[in-house]
Amino acid sequence: MSRRAVQSRIARTAESLFVDKGFEETTVDEIAAAVGMSQRSFFRYFASKDEVVLDSLARLGEEMAERLTARPPEESEWDSLRRSFDPIVERYADPGCREHDAALQRIVDCSPRLFAAYLGRLDRLQRTLAEMLLHRAACRPGRATDVLVLRATVGGAFACLHATMTHVMAEPEAFAPCLDRTMAALRPAAV
Amino acid sequence: MSRRAVQSRIARTAESLFVDKGFEETTVDEIAAAVGMSQRSFFRYFASKDEVVLDSLARLGEEMAERLTARPPEESEWDSLRRSFDPIVERYADPGCREHDAALQRIVDCSPRLFAAYLGRLDRLQRTLAEMLLHRAACRPGRATDVLVLRATVGGAFACLHATMTHVMAEPEAFAPCLDRTMAALRPAAV
DNA sequence: GCAATGATTGACAGTCACTGACACATACTG
DNA sequence: CAGTATGTGTCAGTGACTGTCAATCATTGC
Numbered sequence: 168m169s170r171r172a173v174q175s176r177i178a179r180t181a182e183s184l185f186v187d188k189g190f191e192e193t194t195v196d197e198i199a200a201a202v203g204m205s206q207r208s209f210f211r212y213f214a215s216k217d218e219v220v221l222d223s224l225a226r227l228g229e230e231m232a233e234r235l236t237a238r239p240p241e242e243s244e245w246d247s248l249r250r251s252f253d254p255i256v257e258r259y260a261d262p263g264c265r266e267h268d269a270a271l272q273r274i275v276d277c278s279p280r281l282f283a284a285y286l287g288r289l290d291r292l293q294r295t296l297a298e299m300l301l302h303r304a305a306c307r308p309g310r311a312t313d314v315l316v317l318r319a320t321v322g323g324a325f326a327c328l329h330a331t332m333t334h335v336m337a338e339p340e341a342f343a344p345c346l347d348r349t350m351a352a353l354r355p356a357a358v
Numbered sequence: 359m360s361r362r363a364v365q366s367r368i369a370r371t372a373e374s375l376f377v378d379k380g381f382e383e384t385t386v387d388e389i390a391a392a393v394g395m396s397q398r399s400f401f402r403y404f405a406s407k408d409e410v411v412l413d414s415l416a417r418l419g420e421e422m423a424e425r426l427t428a429r430p431p432e433e434s435e436w437d438s439l440r441r442s443f444d445p446i447v448e449r450y451a452d453p454g455c456r457e458h459d460a461a462l463q464r465i466v467d468c469s470p471r472l473f474a475a476y477l478g479r480l481d482r483l484q485r486t487l488a489e490m491l492l493h494r495a496a497c498r499p500g501r502a503t504d505v506l507v508l509r510a511t512v513g514g515a516f517a518c519l520h521a522t523m524t525h526v527m528a529e530p531e532a533f534a535p536c537l538d539r540t541m542a543a544l545r546p547a548a549v
Numbered sequence: 550g551c552a553a554t555g556a557t558t559g560a561c562a563g564t565c566a567c568t569g570a571c572a573c574a575t576a577c578t579g
Numbered sequence: 580c581a582g583t584a585t586g587t588g589t590c591a592g593t594g595a596c597t598g599t600c601a602a603t604c605a606t607t608g609c
Contacts, residue, residue: 287474319521326513
């Protein structure tokens with residue numbers, strides 16, 4: 168069985184345990200036993216207990232980066248960022264994905280430690296996207312780009328995304344309209 | 359000796375150890391021994407090793423909250439937030455504070471785990487300030503406030519702050535102008 | 550068909566953050 | 580002086596994570 172498949176099997180097992188007992192209350196030993204492997208082997212597939220939950224976020228991040236590269240260079244940064252959020256919007260549109268993601272989000276929100284790790288991943292993703300946009304701006308001649316403002320812009324777009332996600336989690340509402348509303352409200356004046 | 363004083367003594371000792379050996383490489387036992395107390399007593403003053411470093415951030419957060427309450431209710435949220443960031447600007451103006459804060463920031467940046475915890479605290483602070491602004495808006499009659507947009511706005515302001523801090527850490531530049539530049543660029547259109 | 554090789558695994562021991570329980574000492578209060 | 584609150588050390592225990600070693604298993608070359 169491929170590494171990817173084993174990871175997926177572990178993740179599914181672990182997540183159902185987390186839903187049942189909570190993240191902190193579930194030990195790695197229990198997960199390993201439920202999967203049918205030693206604790207040591209668990210750590211060969213995931214660097215930490217956190218990563219079991221945050222792994223899907225990493226894959227979503229890669230997808231977002233791909234979407235960003237696919238955007239036309241002349242598009243405004245803000246609109247490109249909005250489009251790179253589309254994978255999340257699409258996942259939310261699929262009821263199966265939405266249920267699963269909501270369960271994960273609930274697990275993350277219930278553990279401060281895990282939630283912090285989640286924010287750490289989000290921050291790294293922001294750096295990646297900012298770097299990509301910086302590179303894109305450098306290739307396109309014209310007015311000089313302000314690195315500082317660009318990074319803040321990426322952070323602002325993610326703030327919209329984050330606010331929307333927590334808001335939609337609390338009271339079920341359509342995702343895309345909320346995201347569009349916040350991103351319209353915070354859109355930088357300089358295009 | 360007061361609790362506060364003991365905490366401060368532990369923090370000073372721990373920070374110098376962190377600077378020397380790094381955060382992860384310094385054990386709680388070492389810190390406790392350097393201070394001259396048992397490990398158990400260390401945990402009576404700080405709930406975790408992280409908190410030794412993040413404690414000063416908590417106090418700064420309280421100061422920011424105080425500044426925000428002191429702002430006039432009719433002021434725009436964006437400007438009020440900018441003013442609540444003043445304590446950071448002021449600390450940066452004092453060379454002694456700047457050196458100390460920069461050292462702390464370097465410690466935090468070097469440990470992904472600690473950095474994540476730092477982001478977690480920042481997020482909680484954002485929720486607090488958003489709650490305060492929401493309450494302020496509710497008291498003031500007039501047009502209804504969009505909770506979602508308000509939260510995103512707070513997140514956007516913090517994105518400016520965060521971008522500025524990391525930028526100024528990398529290449530020494532005056533703090534206030536950078537912060538003002540980003541916050542001018544991301545200022546929401548609706549006042 | 551078989552041996553060498555490399556990857557995967559379990560078992561075990563060890564480190565470190567953190568917690569609970571208990572005993573002891575000091576200082577304040579009636 | 581008895582009682583109580585508070586701060587402390589000691590000890591044992593849990594749980595995440597790591598290093599090491601030996602066994603197993605599949606692949607490759609001959």
